[in-house]
Amino acid sequence: MRVPLHTALAKKNESGADAMPDISENRIVPRLSADLLTRLPDTVARPTFAPRSLTTGILHLGCGAFHRAHQALLTQHAMNAAADPRWGIAAVAMTRPTVVDALRAQDNLYTTLLHDDGDARVEVVGSITETVHAPTDRIGVPARMADPNIKIVTLTVTASGYCISPVTGRLDAACDAVHHDIRCPATPVSPIGMLVRGLEAVRKRGGTPPVVISCDNLCENGRKLRGAVIDLASLRDDGLADWIARNVQFPNSVVDRIVQPGSPADLAVARNCLGGIEDHAPVSAEPFMTWTIENFDGERPRWEDAGAHFVDDVTDYELAKLRLLNASHMLLAYLGALAGYSTIAEATADPALAALARQFMLREQGPTLALPPAELRRTVDGLIRRFRNPAICHDMTRVGRNGSDKMVPRVVAAMCENIAAGRPTPGATLLIAAWIRWFTETQRPNAIMEVIDPRLESLTKSASQPDPYRRAREFLWRADIFGTLPDPDRVQRQVGDALAELAGDRVDTVVRRRLLPEFERGIE
Incomplete structure (x- = not known):
């Protein structure tokens, strides 16, 4: 109900904090x-x-x-x-x-x-x-x-x-x-x-x-x-x-x-x-x-x-979930945290990030799925609405944890299919770069996201490489994370470009450079 x-x-009390119900000392x-x-x-x-x-x-x-x-x-x-x-x-x-x-x-x-x-x-x-x-x-x-x-x-x-x-x-x-x-x-x-x-x-x-x-x-x-x-x-x-x-x-x-x-x-x-009955274990959901x-x-x-x-077979449902919802969650978490947002809802309220997420789903992830165009667009519209729900505080650390285990099924597999088909992959490339950058960003005071990853020690060492292109290579050669990439030199160059941009520009500026005109017009 x-x-x-x-x-x-x-x-709320006068300071704005949650006020407890009036309960007598003996109650x-x-x-x-x-x-x-x-x-x-x-x-x-x-x-x-x-x-x-x-x-x-x-x-x-x-x-x-x-x-x-x-x-x-x-x-x-x-x-x-x-x-x-x-x-x-x-x-x-x-x-x-x-x-x-x-x-x-x-x-x-x-x-x-x-x-x-x-x-x-x-x-x-x-x-x-x-x-x-x-x-x-x-x-x-x-x-x-x-x-x-x-x-x-x-x-x-x-x-x-x-x-x-x-x-x-x-x-x-x-x-x-x-x-x-x-x-x-x-x-x-x-x-x-x-x-x-x-x-x-x-x-x-x-x-x-x-x-x-x-x-x-x-x-x-x-x-x-x-x-x-x-x-x-x-x-x-x-x-x-x-x-x-x-x-x-x-x-x-x-x-x-x-x-x-x-x-x-x-x-x-x-x-x-x-x-007035206490519950010490409630859960919130959409x-x-x-x-x-x-x-x-x-x-x-x-x-x-x-x-x-x-x-009889969940394959199509599974790929749609992993490549649309879960991969877009990763995109919003890593880039959103770099932009200073602490939840997925906050990041999706940013017009540029929301436009990139929509473009990523429609132009990169969607073509790798067995979804008719109309159904794909309805699914994407529904996901954006779900992501924007302000009552669900999906924090960046929880969404972004264990990224090295998630790259292949959620991001890299679709990216490889797109490269093989000659389709560009600006969203996937930027997602990977933002994830790499977080291994150094989280060491700064007041970082939005904590990196939790089973390969944290070795990846933090790789992230210390000052040259963005060598840093991209240090990460992308890891077959245990990325498998075998097609055209690896091009992917490494693109990730290196993104790392260099993220180091010198605002996140929204980097994002807008990758938006196609139809998606950029939607945020004006």
């Missing part, structure tokens, strides 16, 4: 719980089932904001529609216990706030039956996975969590976590190691293995996850690897929703929307949502009743 944000937001502020669901205002949607009555049928690795605003919410809607209580979720936090602690204190309930046009659609979610902190869990993720009730395992652990080489698409055995799991298979720390150990336990008991669904932004995420799991299993037991290859389904899937972690403002919005999953055999929630799509 929709609640106007001007009434949902906490009142105990109630915390969200199953017992308080009936006391929620009518404007708040909630589960139609009793959360404590659910059976856990899904194990999820990666209990972050995205999972809670996407799969967990859709699973609640599916259970509401089908009155099927078998699909409660055991949600696993892989590193920090913060979210686990917050959710356990409120019966694993939390609020989703979907922001749109000054309103918030508010819903309390009760599909999570248990929250688990993997490093301290006494049962262990593999043992939980081997529970016969677990029919599905889903993952949102980010691309780097798969320990996959971005060039080969197979397991990177040199990854520290994988190296640990090879030496200590009984106590895995990587998601891949946990899956292998859990599937090994299923095999030993003679059970039917769960379906494993990747929900991360990886091209062919299910196929790559399957390859990584089999690769690790084969390092221990060829029989286990063969059993996994023959018996375990890893369908590809594509997810899309812009989500932000809970903020102090979200805590205030949730408290007011819930009628209303737009898609989940496209390849068909698979076996029991599952009726996710299609909640808006998911089941198809």
